[in-house]
Amino acid sequence: MTKNITENSYGGQRLRIKDIARMAGVSVGTVDRVLHKRGKVSEDKEKKILEIIEQNNFKPNVLASSLAGRGARRFVSLIPSFESGEYWNYIQQGIDKAQREIKIHNIVTEHRTFDQYDSDSFATETKKILASSPDAVIFSPVFIDESLEFAQKLDDKNIPCVLVDSNVEEIDCVAYYGQHSLKSGYTAAQLLFSGLPENTTVLLARSARLYSAGSNQAILREKGFMNYVREYKLDNKYAIERIELHSGNQPANIRRIKKIAAHKPISGAVIFSSKVHRLAYYFAQARVANAKIIGYDELPKNVAALKDGSVANLIAQRPEMQGYLGVKDLFKAIVQKQSTHRTNYVPVDILTKEIVDEYIEFNQRLNE
Amino acid sequence: MTKNITENSYGGQRLRIKDIARMAGVSVGTVDRVLHKRGKVSEDKEKKILEIIEQNNFKPNVLASSLAGRGARRFVSLIPSFESGEYWNYIQQGIDKAQREIKIHNIVTEHRTFDQYDSDSFATETKKILASSPDAVIFSPVFIDESLEFAQKLDDKNIPCVLVDSNVEEIDCVAYYGQHSLKSGYTAAQLLFSGLPENTTVLLARSARLYSAGSNQAILREKGFMNYVREYKLDNKYAIERIELHSGNQPANIRRIKKIAAHKPISGAVIFSSKVHRLAYYFAQARVANAKIIGYDELPKNVAALKDGSVANLIAQRPEMQGYLGVKDLFKAIVQKQSTHRTNYVPVDILTKEIVDEYIEFNQRLNE
DNA sequence: AAATTAAGTGTGTGCGCACACATTTAAAGT
DNA sequence: ACTTTAAATGTGTGCGCACACACTTAATTT
Numbered sequence: 001m002t003k004n005i006t007e008n009s010y011g012g013q014r015l016r017i018k019d020i021a022r023m024a025g026v027s028v029g030t031v032d033r034v035l036h037k038r039g040k041v042s043e044d045k046e047k048k049i050l051e052i053i054e055q056n057n058f059k060p061n062v063l064a065s066s067l068a069g070r071g072a073r074r075f076v077s078l079i080p081s082f083e084s085g086e087y088w089n090y091i092q093q094g095i096d097k098a099q100r101e102i103k104i105h106n107i108v109t110e111h112r113t114f115d116q117y118d119s120d121s122f123a124t125e126t127k128k129i130l131a132s133s134p135d136a137v138i139f140s141p142v143f144i145d146e147s148l149e150f151a152q153k154l155d156d157k158n159i160p161c162v163l164v165d166s167n168v169e170e171i172d173c174v175a176y177y178g179q180h181s182l183k184s185g186y187t188a189a190q191l192l193f194s195g196l197p198e199n200t201t202v203l204l205a206r207s208a209r210l211y212s213a214g215s216n217q218a219i220l221r222e223k224g225f226m227n228y229v230r231e232y233k234l235d236n237k238y239a240i241e242r243i244e245l246h247s248g249n250q251p252a253n254i255r256r257i258k259k260i261a262a263h264k265p266i267s268g269a270v271i272f273s274s275k276v277h278r279l280a281y282y283f284a285q286a287r288v289a290n291a292k293i294i295g296y297d298e299l300p301k302n303v304a305a306l307k308d309g310s311v312a313n314l315i316a317q318r319p320e321m322q323g324y325l326g327v328k329d330l331f332k333a334i335v336q337k338q339s340t341h342r343t344n345y346v347p348v349d350i351l352t353k354e355i356v357d358e359y360i361e362f363n364q365r366l367n368e
Numbered sequence: 369m370t371k372n373i374t375e376n377s378y379g380g381q382r383l384r385i386k387d388i389a390r391m392a393g394v395s396v397g398t399v400d401r402v403l404h405k406r407g408k409v410s411e412d413k414e415k416k417i418l419e420i421i422e423q424n425n426f427k428p429n430v431l432a433s434s435l436a437g438r439g440a441r442r443f444v445s446l447i448p449s450f451e452s453g454e455y456w457n458y459i460q461q462g463i464d465k466a467q468r469e470i471k472i473h474n475i476v477t478e479h480r481t482f483d484q485y486d487s488d489s490f491a492t493e494t495k496k497i498l499a500s501s502p503d504a505v506i507f508s509p510v511f512i513d514e515s516l517e518f519a520q521k522l523d524d525k526n527i528p529c530v531l532v533d534s535n536v537e538e539i540d541c542v543a544y545y546g547q548h549s550l551k552s553g554y555t556a557a558q559l560l561f562s563g564l565p566e567n568t569t570v571l572l573a574r575s576a577r578l579y580s581a582g583s584n585q586a587i588l589r590e591k592g593f594m595n596y597v598r599e600y601k602l603d604n605k606y607a608i609e610r611i612e613l614h615s616g617n618q619p620a621n622i623r624r625i626k627k628i629a630a631h632k633p634i635s636g637a638v639i640f641s642s643k644v645h646r647l648a649y650y651f652a653q654a655r656v657a658n659a660k661i662i663g664y665d666e667l668p669k670n671v672a673a674l675k676d677g678s679v680a681n682l683i684a685q686r687p688e689m690q691g692y693l694g695v696k697d698l699f700k701a702i703v704q705k706q707s708t709h710r711t712n713y714v715p716v717d718i719l720t721k722e723i724v725d726e727y728i729e730f731n732q733r734l735n736e
Numbered sequence: 737a738a739a740t741t742a743a744g745t746g747t748g749t750g751c752g753c754a755c756a757c758a759t760t761t762a763a764a765g766t
Numbered sequence: 767a768c769t770t771t772a773a774a775t776g777t778g779t780g781c782g783c784a785c786a787c788a789c790t791t792a793a794t795t796t
Binding site for chain 3 (some may be wrong): 404428436
């Protein structure tokens, strides 16, 4: 006797476990066992109950569920270690913000970090995490092979995960949040070359350390940049010079810039990491003025350089939002049992001296 | 006997009504009466209870509170009427998204609209809203005087409100979300003049209808724009011409552009509203090519113009986020009883042909 | 045939709160 | 002194769910 649900809060809309039980001709306990896959239910009844759940798209009431206080859930995050104000710090802040919002649902978050220049440290942490059997993981797949292995093992244990910052398409996860690196490199080129005097040198700087560690992001951005160059045949109009920056040897960096500029004036420079304030500093030291310098991320030091004019533009990627939305999607998937989108590119934000303050203040505000 | 709370979910952290009752030596009913200001509590006990609440910063458990199903709350929105794809449509989408998130807490949202070119229609709606005594209001204070009066009456009835789109500082509300119009005008100028050949004409277009209605926003943006012009003494280098666009008389608009261009070539144009696709269209009709045109908001028509190159940049203001965060703040204030920030400027987003797709897709995604 | 066991099923309690209702207490009226 | 009345306070129930536990039935075992 499939009596329709009638009166309950939510405008008589939402189905309750009790309703399902009535429809299936069983008790709530049986429905509960099916919902939580605790077994001890005869096949035919289980089938019938699942059918009703399916047909009515039943979702348990999250309020009641959390209030009933089923055991706490553990979310673990794994990102590179960072100092205050660095890029990863913002991701962490977003994760924390999400944590604050969902802690009422009995969810705790645990932070783990690794050395972004050392893949072993990453592997070590992933092992620890697997051993502790968390309920969900959000991590940044900086090292592709190790990440694939990690994701595989998580999948074996049925632990859902979210990727942030960079994407590894092969990984089957709840969601990815990060920038479309290729396009952001393309945009960097567009910004840099717009209005740039021809027949000059454009510098393409690299952080040696990051490259040797095989940073996925930086490589893709550079590729996007070069796509633009090729598309508009800019290598005919500009001398594009590459330079490797060694943080340990500043005088060498400065000398190198001087040398290039002496050969043909440098009108612009770009670096595909957040170290652009360093690049601007080297330019100043090399006494190469009026170069249009572009880089990534709204770190305090970069913002200072942007505001004093030594950096022309910053490309930002809403790191807090990546962390925040990543955790919220895990919550959505695990607790609310709703579907999510696999790949989510955050927009390429173009920052200028004039708008950077508001950009930062707004993001800060969102994280409170 | 102020026994400390010990065991409860939330890691023994959170205080419950029951705990407060025990501390104050009363029953939960009495505490409940104080919490809901239902009176019928002796002065001394009320004082004691409030003290305990204050000292421990007690916040009722939202899950339990909503589950217990106290009467539904009504949130009302009031924004200009719109067609699909217009600016206000995005604000509405943000409101709807927030509504979906909080409806489990027994909150319903009601939408009302007015004619943005007719202050009477605004006043009429506000009266209806006041008569229906909602629990909260989110509105766009397009007409300043009428909005002040509305806000005053809401205050009298103790109904909290949120402003979106434009700010009226005198209004005492839960929050404002919108762009810093002055700064966005300033940024528009920066974008427009960067790399613009000197000794040319720059067109400053206005929607006649919007101006005659006294649009707060557009006026402030223009002011910001002119601040930049003054600051960098650009009126020496460019002929800045104003033009009023009459949507009813397109040939006149086109003629006017032609005439100005004939006098001195037009290198750039800006309009401080979302009608920039119209402006670009008039330019095309007037056969004035290569002008750098800048305008506001990522409406489909503007995006099309941006992508085909007839518009150089769009300045966007995250309208969905305004609606979304506005409603969430009302929820925060009323249901979660948390404090909020009064003035929240959304960032000035600079859109280019290359990044607009991701920008829109991301926002769309957020609104699902 | 009685006792044991396992599989399947139902019942009861509490999470923290809101609200209706019952009860006590004090003040006022007869 | 006894009722009436109002003010102050306490008690009980249910929101929807999770989980421990009690219970039933039928298949074994002794």
